[in-house]
Amino acid sequence: MxxxxxxxxxxxxxxxxxxxxxxxxxxxxxxxxxxxxIAEMQAVDTNGITPMSHAQDVTQRLREDVVTEGDQxxxxxxxxxxxxxxxxxxxxxxxVPQVIE
Amino acid sequence: MIHKTIVxxxxxxxxxxxxxxxxxxxxxxxxxxxxxxxxxEPNTQADAVSIALPxxxxxxxxxxxxxxxxxxxxxxxxxxxxxxxxxKNYFYPDLxxxxxxxxxxxxxxGQGVLTILVExxxxxxxxxxxVVRITRAHLExxxxxxxxxxxxxxxxxxxxxxxxxxLEIVSEPDMSSAAEAVAYAKTxxxxxxxxxxxxxxxxxGSFRCDVNVSVRRPGGxxxxxxxxxNLNSFKFMQQAIDYEVQWQIDTLENGGKIxxxxxxxxxxxxxTHAMRSKEEAHDxxxxxxxxxxxxxxxxxxxxxxxxxxxxxxxxxxNRYVKDFGLSSYDAGILTASREVAxxxxxxxxxxxxxxxxxxxxxxxxxxxxxxxxAKLCANWLIGEVSAQLNRDGLEMQQSPVTPQQLGGxxxxxxxxxxxxxxxxxxxxxxxxxxxxxxxxxxxxGLKQVSDSGxxxxxxxxxxxxxxxxxxxxxxxxxxxFGFFVGLAMKASNGKANPAQxxxxxxxxxxx
Numbered sequence: 001m002x003x004x005x006x007x008x009x010x011x012x013x014x015x016x017x018x019x020x021x022x023x024x025x026x027x028x029x030x031x032x033x034x035x036x037x038i039a040e041m042q043a044v045d046t047n048g049i050t051p052m053s054h055a056q057d058v059t060q061r062l063r064e065d066v067v068t069e070g071d072q073x074x075x076x077x078x079x080x081x082x083x084x085x086x087x088x089x090x091x092x093x094x095x096v097p098q099v100i101e
Numbered sequence: 102m103i104h105k106t107i108v109x110x111x112x113x114x115x116x117x118x119x120x121x122x123x124x125x126x127x128x129x130x131x132x133x134x135x136x137x138x139x140x141x142e143p144n145t146q147a148d149a150v151s152i153a154l155p156x157x158x159x160x161x162x163x164x165x166x167x168x169x170x171x172x173x174x175x176x177x178x179x180x181x182x183x184x185x186x187x188x189k190n191y192f193y194p195d196l197x198x199x200x201x202x203x204x205x206x207x208x209x210x211g212q213g214v215l216t217i218l219v220e221x222x223x224x225x226x227x228x229x230x231x232v233v234r235i236t237r238a239h240l241e242x243x244x245x246x247x248x249x250x251x252x253x254x255x256x257x258x259x260x261x262x263x264x265x266x267x268l269e270i271v272s273e274p275d276m277s278s279a280a281e282a283v284a285y286a287k288t289x290x291x292x293x294x295x296x297x298x299x300x301x302x303x304x305x306g307s308f309r310c311d312v313n314v315s316v317r318r319p320g321g322x323x324x325x326x327x328x329x330x331n332l333n334s335f336k337f338m339q340q341a342i343d344y345e346v347q348w349q350i351d352t353l354e355n356g357g358k359i360x361x362x363x364x365x366x367x368x369x370x371x372x373t374h375a376m377r378s379k380e381e382a383h384d385x386x387x388x389x390x391x392x393x394x395x396x397x398x399x400x401x402x403x404x405x406x407x408x409x410x411x412x413x414x415x416x417x418x419n420r421y422v423k424d425f426g427l428s429s430y431d432a433g434i435l436t437a438s439r440e441v442a443x444x445x446x447x448x449x450x451x452x453x454x455x456x457x458x459x460x461x462x463x464x465x466x467x468x469x470x471x472x473x474x475a476k477l478c479a480n481w482l483i484g485e486v487s488a489q490l491n492r493d494g495l496e497m498q499q500s501p502v503t504p505q506q507l508g509g510x511x512x513x514x515x516x517x518x519x520x521x522x523x524x525x526x527x528x529x530x531x532x533x534x535x536x537x538x539x540x541x542x543x544x545x546g547l548k549q550v551s552d553s554g555x556x557x558x559x560x561x562x563x564x565x566x567x568x569x570x571x572x573x574x575x576x577x578x579x580x581x582f583g584f585f586v587g588l589a590m591k592a593s594n595g596k597a598n599p600a601q602x603x604x605x606x607x608x609x610x611x612x
């Protein structure tokens with residue numbers, strides 16, 4: 001299966017990735033390689049095999065319903081300004097560019 | 102608007118399905134140990150998992166799974182022995198991971214059914230029962246909240262709600278009117294509170310409904326549906342559906358086309374309007390979440406949960422009809438919420454005999470366990486008690502009159518100590534000042550006169566003082582009977598036992 005640059009652009013847009021034309025070209029080649037691998041795997045006869053949703057055949061461990069985490073707002077929000085791209089804080093709220101549907 | 106829809110109904114069929122998000126009443130979040138208490142200061146209940154710090158991992162809350170199992174059992178659904186969590190990918194600031202953990206092709210609860218009692222809106226149509234199929238119910242996490250308009254050009258994000266456990270309950274498109282959709286939502290609302298998995302607080306968003314609406318020509322192919330999002334009151338649901346249905350019919354009759362869309366209801370204008378136009382943008386790219394292993398529910402766990410289920414509303418309703426001889430309608434009202442049903446049963450049974458079920462079915466006199474007529478009790482609850490609650494804006498559990506107080510009073514009506522009129526006074530006094538029926542009856546001298554000698558004396562006096570009317574009565578003017586009853590009641594200060602008085606009057610007037 002071969003992907004087109006338009007496919008790559010669509011996936012990039014869904015993932016909110018900004019890509020240059022050169023990047024799209026190289027991503028298309030890499031992704032096509034992955035699809036080729038999948039095509040190869042699809043040739044394997046899997047009749048009668050129950051699909052697994054996880055690589056390990058184990059099941060989910062559960063937590064008791066107990067509150068174990070206290071208020072760490074001050075700690076988390078004091079960290080924010082030290083990292084590039086992290087949101088501003090005001091009145092306890094994280095601030096992001098305005099979003100209105 | 103509503104009437105127009107009903108008149109046109111034969112030409113158009115309405116098809117409605119619901120998706121309901123119920124917030125599960127756990128103490129902690131679905132994938133972390135942060136608190137779920139409503140109304141805390143912004144972000145004070147947003148732990149490292151809720152704000153999606155890199156490297157954190159989700160650990161599933163047993164209490165959330167238990168509640169999902171409870172619901173599944175309550176609607177007779179298949180509980181998946183193995184279900185899988187999936188990532189639903191989309192971008193919005195109140196979802197810091199960039200995906201919501203939900204379930205997709207392997208949900209925890211499979212197909213079930215819910216029986217609803219529909220009260221049609223149009224004048225004289227009778228209430229009827231309908232079985233609505235539930236497609237599935239799955240566990241997922243709630244998103245945070247966006248706060249708009251605080252700062253210019255910025256949106257504030259509060260992640261306290263992020264990670265609150267939700268059970269999304271999806272119905273088949275089995276409803277064909279706003280009344281049916283509302284009845285389904287109300288029944289579901291009552292059920293999740295009944296089994297204690299959700300507090301049902303609609304103002305706080307604990308029970309949110311999305312309604313899918315389409316119209317079609319009878320027998321024709323399904324029309325294109327529009328989804329009304331986030332309805333948080335039954336009244337708005339009713340209005341939104343009525344408006345939407347009419348809009349779709351008008352659009353089609355005017356040669357227009359319906360496009361699939363998500364719409365919002367504007368409560369001020371009473372209208373719906375499309376929210377997102379780019380439907381193709383909703384490509385959620387679901388895939389199994391590699392951070393979570395499959396959820397396994399053993400037969401044993403399922404049976405443990407089943408043992409904790411209370412008697413369900415439908416079973417209770419049927420029992421009320423069968424054992425107490427109540428009408429299906431009255432039984433439906435009494436089982437509309439667990440609080441009302443509990444009140445009813447407690448009022449029927451004085452405290453010393455709490456075994457309602459056993460007693461009721463083994464009692465030879467089915468209608469009156471504990472000496473209180475079930476029908477009388479039902480009438481008082483549906484009538485006087487609920488009217489007073491409405492007047493004072495109270496819920497059943499806030500009633501100032503306890504079931505024991507009411508039961509005590511009903512006993513005095515049943516055994517003839519007080520008349521219905523006097524009971525109303527006793528009830529009003531209980532409501533306002535408290536106290537038990539017997540002491541109020543005593544203090545106010547409301548005891549009915551059932552001494553036939555005393556009643557006869559009154560009747561004799563009246564007959565003697567109204568010889569002309571007696572003659573008229575005896576010459577065939579039957580209507581005068583009421584006049585004599587009135588006089589006798591007045592003379593007894595309203596305390597004469599009405600049945601006895603009637604008998605004695607009849608006998609004496611006959612001469």
